[in-house]
Amino acid sequence: MKHLSYILAVAGVLIVIGLLSYFGFGNVTAAVGRIGWPEFGIIVAWQFLLFAVLGLAWYAITPSGGAAHVGVLIWARMVRDASGNCLPFSQIGGFVFGTRAATLLGVSWVTATATTVVDVTAEFLAQIAFAGIGLGILLSRAPGSAVAVPVEVGLGLAVVGCFAFIWLQNGAAPLFAKLGRLIASGRLADAQERVAVIQTEMGLIYGHAPRLALGFAIHLAGWLMAGVAGWIAYRALGVPIDFDDVLAIEALLSALAAVAFLVPVNAGVQEAGYAGLGAIFGVPPELSLGVSLVRRARDIVVGVPILLLWQYLEVRRLRTAAPK
16 A cells, blocks of 8 residues: 555656646646735635544544644644545555544544544535535536536445445444454454454444434535635636635646545646646636646645644653653
8 A cells, every 4th residue: 555655656756747848838837826925824724723623523522522732633623634635545544543533632643533533524425525525516517517527426435325324333343343342352452352352442433313413514514615715716716716616626626636535635636636636627627727736835834833743742642651
């Protein structure tokens, strides 16, 4: 998997270089140059607001609410996204790092692990709904688009896959718990207890339908806010595009990124998606590539300080725990 991630990352970088060369590197940089510091500051500030919403969604599905402070989960969500956007790992690595950040600030490993799995599931369900909204806009704007059929098929498969994943977490949990204990028994002395505790915790979470529904609703609001972020970026570049068109672009791009979840930092996927989807709605590819580069810049400006602070907390914990 590690070698595959490297290969996909290199392929993604080559795609980015190819797109910039084909549409003109100077044209893309000229488009990016239209954004001033005030506009970029708004884009960055909006991302922090989005972090708060996503952390609140995680908090909503946490058992008893008080099992973890909402501020801790917002921080852990920031680490999760910063890892996925800035480090050469797939999105799965971001999930692991976010869980680690939560445990570092006092959340039990059981709660952090179980709620991460359920939160990711709720977010994926909301992402499917968001992609459905984007597909509806696409069909109304360009009913004959060649993208429509693949998106429809992909959404159908995603729905089936998501509900199968939920069933595996809940309905088939005993079978997978036994398999997990068998695999890990030779590596972890307390593997059986760990798997059983996580299984019990996830059962408690799935037993509270109102919390799950609230988490799903907040995640859907978060995806809509991601659409607003895209609209802000397009408008900052001076592109006269309607909000619902940008919402469709962001929604379908999120679906594309979900399919390519193994590609580190969505290298190449994001750029090709913006260029192709933007063209459907009449946006020149160089401007859409400019939006992608602005998004990359935002991720770095926001993500790098978060990762540095996280590592500082890790080092401080190690020094505190070291024998004197």
